[in-house]
Amino acid sequence: MQPLPQDHITKEIAKLQRPLGGRRWLSWLLAFVTLAFCLGIPLAASLYPSLFVESGKQVAQTPAPVGGTLKGSAVPTAHALDNRWNPGKLAASHAPWAQDCKVCHSTPFARVKDEDCKACHKDAGEHVEDGAQIAGMPALHETRCATCHRDHQGQFGLVEQNKRYTGATCASCHADLKSKMPDTAIADVGDFATKHPAFRIQIAQEGGRLQRIRQKDKTNGMEVTGLKFPHDVHLAAKGIAGPKGKEVLECASCHKPNPDNVGFQTVTMKDNCQSCHSLAFEPALPNRQVPHGSPEEALSTLREFYGYAGSSKVALDARASTGPVAVARPGMASAPAASFIKGPGDARQRAAAAATELFEKTACTVCHTVSRVPGPGKAGTPGADLPQYSIEPVAPRHAWFRKSVFNHASHRNTSCADCHAAPKSGKASEVLIPSIDTCRSCHVGVTPQTGKIASDCGLCHSFHLPAPEAPEARP
């Protein structure tokens, strides 16, 4: 084969046959640019932020949240150059610190620490009160805030989690808690439909002491209220005598929801009882009442009233010109008690007669357990020389459930009586909290079932302990 002539055709074809150049330098270039943009620059700006600002100037600081301290953020990353690492939008509440990763990620190559969260979220309750118990149980101290609360899931990510994170893993400890903590009072629990124990209801005991008692048939009747209150009489379908004749009461007549719709406003004598249960003491002047509160004040009012009424020449009140004489309580047999003003004896004796009538017959004793105690009363009070009474203390207002939340507003489509057997309850000591079976008529556990609501632990329970409840005195 003769050699090719070295003309332009041979040369051009030889050139065309050479592999296309540029692959190597293009590879180096792209690799370098990618590494610098994605890793080198953000890393340097995070580790050595001062390199990225003019000498003498400070790296821009992120403002601390209200009531918080930005613990991890000694010097933020310069120009937020590490923001290109952000894998997803922060929750709206955390977004103000989106430009400063180190606010939460305080230590490189370590997962976000609970202390970083608690720098702002100081009041987050623990799961268990006893710190030693937490330390002794890996499942507790290995559970981090971020085990459940994961940010970078979008603007509403945390809100969604708080609503939905329902502790699918609660049962991993609570299904067999007794094996780890033999002395615990907490019963083992699994699925709500099949393995949830009876509720433990907080019940007032002697002296106002609150105690959580596992609900059984006998719990009904255990609440020491110090009151006499038959729900059945008040809720009678045919009605009950009121100041303006027969009135049919319903639950909402006395139980008004709180503005937050979770619980109810406190039932008070003034707002809910006194329109019927008048504290009038003088049949001749039914619009005069003793104050509701301490017996001492009531007795002093009586003593002062009859002392003045006996000596005064001025008409005290105009009587109703027509109609029957008002009696202490609507519906009471209208045996017209004689006026005490014109009664026998002196002012003290009249006041004593009125007090006996009021405490023992017409008013106090209707709702309270009243007992007569030896006098005299408190020195220096006008009523000290009258018969003295003591009223059994009323149980403090308290929550029935300490470790769960029941939202009445969510259940407003059902009638009260579907769960609370109030219309049949004749005693105040009866606890009208329904049993778990009532809940189960609508709610099943996590496994969905036709016609029922799938419910996980988080529907009623929270992982974090609530702040300890201070018992509230009943006004």
Next chain:
Amino acid sequence: MTQSNFISYERHRYFKWAVVLGTICVLLYAFHTPELTPGGGTWLGYGLGTFGALLILLLLAFGLRKRAYRSDLGNLRGWLSAHVFFGILLALVATLHTGFEFGWNIHTLAYVLTMGVIISGLWGVGLYLRQPTLMGNLLDGRTLQDLGQDLRSFDDQCRVVAKDHPRLMTMIEESASGAIFSSFWGRLTGGNRRCATAKVLAQMAREGTQQLDDREHRAQAEVQTLQFRRIQKLKRIREFVRLRTWTEMWLLLHVPMSLALLMALIAHIVAVFFYW
């Protein structure tokens, strides 16, 4: 067809592997119930991420094995077969690893680069399956320099025919000195807008033969035929070079992008654990 290529290598051995592994990944994803949202942060997310990273290393190793001519580590056709099918598997694994969460960040950049490399790879597979036959047909058992020799012989024949006609000689030399491609762009399209031979043929057609005497008339007709055959040959060379250029062009995307991907992958992993 009984001959095996890199697709059907060892009765589709790597295709079967990819199908089995891909099915396992899809089933795991389908039956996985993440406590919060799916993504790289769940145990399956970490698992798929690790598997994907290992696949990327295996796929990149093909580039090394390809250059290691003395290696005994499997034959190259097997490596290519695995490279193709595991590359397609990687598209699935990487997509599941994302949990379908994307954003303007380096993590999604790594994903985009992964998909870019895989798509350019699929393009390469298409080229490798189609081009060699086309290129073989164009050369018909000869070499590119043989075709160049044909051009040269057309030019010599023209010179003999037109030796007494300076006007024709000028045109023949103009045609003979023209380049196959006047710019790199032509290599991608397979054409040459400034082709000297095409220009000469156009000039001959435009000027016609009316003014010429009999001898020159005959000579020009012969030259025209030869120039027409020359341009046919040129088109064959250009089409061959076009095909060949594209078989290299896709690699010019595939290889640098895969190295950028390696860097983005490193950045992705470091970033994820730096701010864990």
